[in-house]
Amino acid sequence: MKKVALVILTLACFSFVQAESWTIVSFGFGFSPDSITVQYGDTILFQLDSAFNAQEVNQATWMANDSTPVLGFRTSQGGGTVTGLSAGTHYYVSDSNAYMGMKGRIFVTPAPTVRFRKSADTIVESNLIVPVFVETNNTT
Numbered sequence: 001m002k003k004v005a006l007v008i009l010t011l012a013c014f015s016f017v018q019a020e021s022w023t024i025v026s027f028g029f030g031f032s033p034d035s036i037t038v039q040y041g042d043t044i045l046f047q048l049d050s051a052f053n054a055q056e057v058n059q060a061t062w063m064a065n066d067s068t069p070v071l072g073f074r075t076s077q078g079g080g081t082v083t084g085l086s087a088g089t090h091y092y093v094s095d096s097n098a099y100m101g102m103k104g105r106i107f108v109t110p111a112p113t114v115r116f117r118k119s120a121d122t123i124v125e126s127n128l129i130v131p132v133f134v135e136t137n138n139t140t
Contacts, residue, residue: 021045024104026052026079029097031104040087040111046079052094052102053077062091062105067098087111 019041025032026048038044046054056072072090073082087110094102 019043023047024054026094026102029094029100029102031094031102034104035107036104037107037109038085039109040085042083042085042108044082044085044106046075046082048075048077048079048094050078052079052097054079054082054092054104055095056090056092057098057103059089059091062093062103065093065099065101065103067093067095069095 020039021043022036022038023045024036024047031054036044048054053075055067055069055074057066057068058070061068061070073085073092075082085106085108087108090106090108092104092106
């Protein structure tokens with residue numbers, strides 16, 4: 001029963017965590033901001049001129065100002081919404097202007113976790129917002 005109460009309390013604490021929305025715009029032949037740090041679960045809205053899109057590329061392609069896409073996000077010309085990015089760095093370019101350096105990065109931080117030390121038992125619960133790890137010493 002204590003485990004269930006602890007899980008409910010922990011989930012209640014995280015129920016106040018809300019995903020945020022971030023906007024990236026185009027200006028000239030660039031993105032603003034060109035690098036952004038977001039939390040896991042956040043939404044990124046690309047508001048671009050109708051001639052530009054945003055597509056994910058790997059780091060080598062990004063460094064070379066190339067536009068060979070990888071399996072990842074891609075907006076239509078004029079922009080769009082990107083959600084569900086995994087933790088890590090996501091490199092993107094405008095495919096028609098990558099050669100001119102129209103590129104950016106999205107740094108996604110992992111979802112927060114809660115851990116209690118010195119435990120003999122583990123309960124793992126998750127929801128769409130954040131995974132929750134509850135470890136207790138009581139094995140009964």
